[in-house]
Amino acid sequence: MKNINIQTSFISNNNNSQNFTISTKSLTNKTNKCNSSFTNSTLIYTNRTLETKVQCIGSLYNQSCLFQNLYYVDNTFTILIVKGSYLPEYSIRTNAFYMWPTKPNKREFDSYVHLQIFVRNIVKPRRIPYVTLYFGQLWLWNIGHALFDGLYPAYVALIRFSPRHLHPFRILADVGECQDCWSEDVYSRFAGLGLIKQFVLNKLSKGRFLSNNWM
Incomplete structure (x- = not known):
């Protein structure tokens, strides 16, 4: 274990967000998760385990993207990155009938130290394990639409990131409430790790x- 004493401050790049000030605190890291070394009095991180990473396959017209460490707060996906970090150009449609792409919010930090303090000491996110496959679906009560407008194209996207499609995953579905829709049971059984409806996740993400890791 390493204790790193840091005195710094963080100001969100979101104009509507509050400002955070962090006084000298002890920041504890597990060495197997975040290796660090000092070079010319500069702290260098060799494994940025909390920063958002994006991997995309395909053209913008037919693109699938895997987000590692993607955050969700107040009904909104949020990317946390260090200034200057590379993000590929991406355009993601999560519903066969929506013509506009889904774009997460983005927060940039001056250094990985700032990002790490924000995540571990301020927001302290709840971690949802394993890969989550995200898509929107209309007419959930109709199994034909549920399979071919929702599950099929989403699973094809997952196959592009082989071998993740061979392991159990979770589905996050932007669907409405539906009493006795057996399509939900099909989704849950097919994925292996169950189904989360987005309106339920929205309630959990309030504040x-x-x-x-989302797809």
Whole structure:
């Protein structure tokens, strides 16, 4: 274990967000999660385990993206990155009938130290384990639409990131409430790790950060 004493401050790049000030505190890291070394009085992180990473496959017209450490707060996906970090150009449609792409919010930090303090000491996100496959679906009560407008294209996107499609995953579905829709049971059984409806996740994310690997 390493204790790193840091005195710094963080100001969100979101104009509507509050400002945070962090006084000298002890920041504890597990060495197997975040290796660090000092070079010319500069702290260098060799494994940025909390920063958002994006990997995309395909053209913008037909693109699938895997987000590692993507955060969700107040009904909104949020990317946390260090200034200057590379993000690929991406355009993601999560519903077969929505013509506009989904764009997460983005927060940039001056250094990984600032990002790490924000995540571990301020927002303390609740971690959702394993990969979550996200898509929107209309007419959930109709199994034909549920399979071919929702599950099928989403699973094809997951196959592009082989071998993740061979392991159990979770589905996050932007669907409405539906009494006795057996399509939900099909989704849950097919994925292996169950189904989360987005309106339920929205309630959990009120004023609280959640983090996961999302597709």
